[in-house]
Amino acid sequence: MLTLIGGGRDRTGGRGQTAAAAIHALLREEILSLRRKPGEPIAEKDIAAAHGVSRTPVREALLRLADEGLVDIIAKSGTHVSRIPLADLPEAITIRRVLEQLAVRGAVASATGSQIIELRAILVRTAEAAEAGDTEAFHRADEAFHEAVATAGRHPGVWALVRHVKLQVDRFRRLTLPLEGRMARVVAEHEAVLAAIEARDAEAAAAAMGAHVDGLSLGLDDLKRFNPGYFLEDSARSDLKRA
Known part of the structure; x- marks a missing residue:
């Protein structure tokens, strides 16, 4: 649930962060983690009341989310969490692959011994989360692994780009984690990446x-069948307008 914010400032930790920025960050995380489901309505007045603010910062936060493609603001129909645009996923996955391959090549060339130890520790956390069936802990460890690879490769900016590109992919990916064997497979894939970094084999990495x-695309047909309301078949959204 959203954390209460008062006095127009964020009390959750960001120094000088405005209420709009804090509300945006919280709503964004709820959408990406699927705590707010694709297609679910969002009521500005309820969010404003929960935070003790006017609707203005809520509106600002929602407009930012609309720019990111995470909410739809439809004239005379209200605001909803956007559905996951199927047509956009292949391109986003391709862009992510290119960026992450650049990062891992850098890690092969530049990773220090301590950074490799850190990657191994993250991989252990990921495996423990998978064994426990803890999808939230798994997601956090997975993100940490990829960020650590980029840092070890001296390409921290690559991870910032990846995070921007993969917004819609993240929501799809969250849906895949409960699939049988999915988390265990990711652990094995991370192990292969780390083994190649340790061997200083750029091509293998x-x-x-x-x-x-590329494995992110697996399971799409099953998810479409079980959660058809979560997906937008056509990426064209010309009928969506800001109210």
């Missing part, structure tokens, strides 16, 4: 990372 990222 890039191939392992590419196979890992």
